[in-house]
Amino acid sequence: MIVMPRARVGAAALLWLAAAALAQAQPAAKEYEPKPYQEGKDVVWLPTPQEVVNKMLDLAKVTARDTVIVLGSGDGRTVITAAKRGARALGIEYNPDMVEYSTRAAAKEGLAGKVRFMKADLFETDFSNATVLTMYLLPDINLKLRPKILGLKPGTRVVSHAFDMGEWKADRTATVEGKTAFLWIVPAKAAGVWQLPQGELTLVQNFQMLTGTLKTGERTVPISGGRLLGERITFSASGAAYRGSVRANSIEGTVKSGATETKWSATRSTTGPAQAPAR
Secondary structure, eight states, rough: OOOHHHHHHHHHHHHHHHHHHHHHHSSOOOOOOOTTTEEEEESSEEOOOOOHHHHHHHTTOOOOOOOOEEESSSSSSSHHHHTTTEEEEEESOOHHHHHHHHHHHHTTTTTTTTTTEOOOGGGGGTTTTSSEEEOOHHHHHHHHHHHHHHTTTTOOEEEEEOOOOBBOOSSSEEEEEEEEEEEEOOOOOOOEEEEETTEEEEEEEEEEEEEEEETTTTEEEEEEEOOOOOOTEEEEETTEEEEEOOSSSSEEEEETTTTTEEEEEEEEEEEEOOSOOOO
């Protein structure tokens, strides 16, 4: 055993007491609070107003069956709102402080363990399991993400606050508090040549819009009103209205001419470009 002189013991005790007093005097570290217009990796941060969040999720018709992924989840409000509707919800955010802030906010709402936030780069993250994708990014970021989004499963709903996706026109828009929300439905890939029992259908695709021709025997007519909504295809030819569902290499549906409605089907024979050439 080493015995310290009393003077040293007294000095050590005084130092310990002084350190303890100093520690108590230090204010507790403040929790991180995000500030509007703070710099981020690709954008400055601005929160989406709650009214717009609600409208975006309404446009996408979010239910408990959905998996909602928020690109650039910020303070977590869109993720939290989706989770309150019963959806599985994930926020992807590059700023680790925002991830921690969102996680705390979710816990305060009683959603700990029911939502998830991850620190990740949007361009390096797999979000292919989303049934609903939401974002509030800049137009150039939307355009960079557009090819990846168009590769998602047909029928995936995509909603954006404020900014569109260029030539890919929204399927629907809504305005609330002077702000716009955009909705797109990822279309199936229908471009190419399809064989019908009675002829040949050629489709040219420009995002969800379709043009082309229907050939029966020696007669070739243009189609009109061609459109995709996810896997659902509609168009008209020679006064008949065609409806159907596009799978990987087949289409099945009904065709109505006057009062008569019959079934129709087609099998893909060649695949065309995903989008029509730019004009």
